[in-house]
Amino acid sequence: MNYRHAYPYHFIVGALFLYLLFFIVPSLMGIYYSFTDWNRYSDQVRFVGLENYRAIFAAKSVYYQYIGNTLKFTLISNLVKIIPALFLALLFTDNLRGEHVHRTILFFPATLSFIVIGLVFRSILHPEMGFLNQTLRNLGLGFAAKGWLIHPRWAWFSIYAVDAWRGLGYVMTIFIAGLQSIPRTYYEAASIDGAGFFHKLFSITIPMLKPAITVNLVFGITYSLRVFDIIFVLTNGGPGRVTEVMNTAVFREFALGTYGVGVALSTVLFVVMGVVSVLVIRLMNRGEVEQ
Amino acid sequence: MKRLSVILVVCAVFVLTASVVVGAKDMVITEMISQGWTTQADEDLARVFTEETGIKVDRQIVPAAQYHDLLKAKLNAGEAPDIFWSQTNPFAIKTELDPEKNCVDFTDEPWVGVMNPQRLPAVSYNGRVYGLMLWINSPEFTFFYNKTLFNELGLTPPTTYEEFKKVCTVILNAGIIPIFEFTSQGWHQVLPFAQIGGRYEELHPGLYEQLNNNQIKFAEIPTMLLVLQQLKETADLGFYGPNFLANDRPQTVEALATRKVAMTLENPGLEKQIRQAYPDCKDEFGIFLIPYADNQTYPFNPNGPARFAYKMGKNIDAVKKYFEFLTRKENLQYKLDHTPEWTNIDVTVDIKQGWLPMEEELISKIPPEKFKLVLQSGVKYFNEQWMEVGKDIEAMYIGALTPEQILQNIDERREKMAKAQGDPAWR
Numbered sequence: 001m002n003y004r005h006a007y008p009y010h011f012i013v014g015a016l017f018l019y020l021l022f023f024i025v026p027s028l029m030g031i032y033y034s035f036t037d038w039n040r041y042s043d044q045v046r047f048v049g050l051e052n053y054r055a056i057f058a059a060k061s062v063y064y065q066y067i068g069n070t071l072k073f074t075l076i077s078n079l080v081k082i083i084p085a086l087f088l089a090l091l092f093t094d095n096l097r098g099e100h101v102h103r104t105i106l107f108f109p110a111t112l113s114f115i116v117i118g119l120v121f122r123s124i125l126h127p128e129m130g131f132l133n134q135t136l137r138n139l140g141l142g143f144a145a146k147g148w149l150i151h152p153r154w155a156w157f158s159i160y161a162v163d164a165w166r167g168l169g170y171v172m173t174i175f176i177a178g179l180q181s182i183p184r185t186y187y188e189a190a191s192i193d194g195a196g197f198f199h200k201l202f203s204i205t206i207p208m209l210k211p212a213i214t215v216n217l218v219f220g221i222t223y224s225l226r227v228f229d230i231i232f233v234l235t236n237g238g239p240g241r242v243t244e245v246m247n248t249a250v251f252r253e254f255a256l257g258t259y260g261v262g263v264a265l266s267t268v269l270f271v272v273m274g275v276v277s278v279l280v281i282r283l284m285n286r287g288e289v290e291q
Numbered sequence: 292m293k294r295l296s297v298i299l300v301v302c303a304v305f306v307l308t309a310s311v312v313v314g315a316k317d318m319v320i321t322e323m324i325s326q327g328w329t330t331q332a333d334e335d336l337a338r339v340f341t342e343e344t345g346i347k348v349d350r351q352i353v354p355a356a357q358y359h360d361l362l363k364a365k366l367n368a369g370e371a372p373d374i375f376w377s378q379t380n381p382f383a384i385k386t387e388l389d390p391e392k393n394c395v396d397f398t399d400e401p402w403v404g405v406m407n408p409q410r411l412p413a414v415s416y417n418g419r420v421y422g423l424m425l426w427i428n429s430p431e432f433t434f435f436y437n438k439t440l441f442n443e444l445g446l447t448p449p450t451t452y453e454e455f456k457k458v459c460t461v462i463l464n465a466g467i468i469p470i471f472e473f474t475s476q477g478w479h480q481v482l483p484f485a486q487i488g489g490r491y492e493e494l495h496p497g498l499y500e501q502l503n504n505n506q507i508k509f510a511e512i513p514t515m516l517l518v519l520q521q522l523k524e525t526a527d528l529g530f531y532g533p534n535f536l537a538n539d540r541p542q543t544v545e546a547l548a549t550r551k552v553a554m555t556l557e558n559p560g561l562e563k564q565i566r567q568a569y570p571d572c573k574d575e576f577g578i579f580l581i582p583y584a585d586n587q588t589y590p591f592n593p594n595g596p597a598r599f600a601y602k603m604g605k606n607i608d609a610v611k612k613y614f615e616f617l618t619r620k621e622n623l624q625y626k627l628d629h630t631p632e633w634t635n636i637d638v639t640v641d642i643k644q645g646w647l648p649m650e651e652e653l654i655s656k657i658p659p660e661k662f663k664l665v666l667q668s669g670v671k672y673f674n675e676q677w678m679e680v681g682k683d684i685e686a687m688y689i690g691a692l693t694p695e696q697i698l699q700n701i702d703e704r705r706e707k708m709a710k711a712q713g714d715p716a717w718r
Contacts, residue, residue, distance in 0.1 A: 037711070039711040040367055040386075040389065040711075041385075041386060041389075041708075041711045041712040041713075042711065042712070042713065126537055127533075127534040127537050128534055128537065147534060147536065147537065149537070150534065150536035150537045151536075151689075152689050152691065232357070236356050236357065236477070237682070238474075238536075238682065238685055239474075239536050239685055239686070239688075239689050240682060240683070240685045240686025240687075240688075240689050240691045240692065241682055241683075241686055241691065242686075242689070242691065251360060251364065252360060252679070254363070254364050254367055255359065255360035255361075255363040255364055255367075256363075256675075256676075256679075256704070256707070256708070257363065257367065257386070257708075257711065258707060258711060259367070
């Protein structure tokens, strides 16, 4: 069959035009504006070269902390979602009684808005009146009651936990779809050969799940690098500025009217996101290419 | 064919009828408000306005910690609601709102005369009036304290920082948290620093002018550093209690009425709220001036939150009707009578005001020369960064920033804003 005739190139012209207009052009404009002093107070936009980037990467810049926080969030939030989600997916594809109910319950938080999650968890995690600390105290575990969202030591921990609670079901659902596409015959053959759970996991499940892992990693990394909502509603970057990330900083720059610095920060984030995503995809596909 | 024509005619009639009905009865004006600036009385008035005109008011109340940034982001994106509230300041109105670009000019509206003329500069720009400010004229954000508790503990209102510390220590030793502070909304923690601007000016005559002309920096003013150090010490000594970072303003009434705390920075109307919510509370309350840096100046502030209308909004006539409605005498009286935290409204209309004895008592004791303009109303590029300063002060409380760094940050942000506007003093 001649595929070139089946799908001629002009079929993509419309979609390509819209993509260029609404994604590529604004992105390029954003990169251009990051080299200007674009701000709310003046109608004139002057080219300032690397000044905005110099401000971001200056020796005493607070943005280093925000970049570090963003990378830390990316690493930890993905670890605490992907690993448990994989095991939950394995559990819920193993003919567990009521597995559909369990899957629905776990997926449900992903359907809630961040505002609702923020209001609910701010209440649950309140140090005095919150459900969590009250329960701990009632169980005689008062020593474990902490200032979950107000103490610098616990604020990040609470964000990871709430983020995992919200995102776990989504990641798990992608894994379940991947697991269901693995032929059962592989496992049956492995069982006959005497393979145990971990042997099957590392020799069949994980290699066959690579596409699902890649999807979860790319989605997870791009979400984490762009994280804003969950932090905004839970801590608003606090206490102080302990939980500030790149996008909360972008938001504050826009609020201050210094758009140039804001888009420069976004551009830095865009570059990091692009590099990391390409690396992850290449890393995950390397085995397949070699095969 | 005939059948098709009938269907098309019916559809056309339906669409036209629907659009006429929607246009006449379902006009909605959107109003965005920060949580602490509005009360049930505003909700009631909006409902009466809807009954009278058929125009609905969709009131969007936003948590205070997010309001400032959200409003500015919406204005910058060209997506502001029909009505938005903003903390006013004649110095900041250009940078905060850019009124000529974003706000409806109300100069010729008859209700402009309802506002106290002293408040007009705060809602005006280049001689045009853009906002409607219906706000109180009380001793704003002084220390509100439990007078009965103070008497029981043999305490009198402090006038110096050392006296203040002694008072707090006695209260703490009695098992009561001395001060109710909340940082969760992002703004309250800045008040003790900014409301005593008169004290800075008193110790450094001409300071406001020097700051506005960029002849001196915040970081060069020892009294400001001292006040931040004293604030930090207040937190470190436990005078705010262990979990003050999680406190929120709505808890204030209960905390004061049940003696969980002894004092807080609030408006005198808090007493009315306590009487209403806790009728069994027999304690008496009073107010005293913020004693950081031994301040005894009265915080005079002609500015306050005000309503503005979005110039690019599609319902400007409806907004004008709404503002006219709000400024009618009977509606102003309703607002005052049903807002427990207010004792008066600063308007020229002859309504029945309800000043509290504690307000009159405090004001009567203060000599005229001690009435001083607060920092945020006297100094450029400070009010605009109020929430950022709030974040910095919170960071200082947890040990992540030093008082010196806070002042440097204020200077850096002032420079950024001034340069962006081409302020000649910063060239």
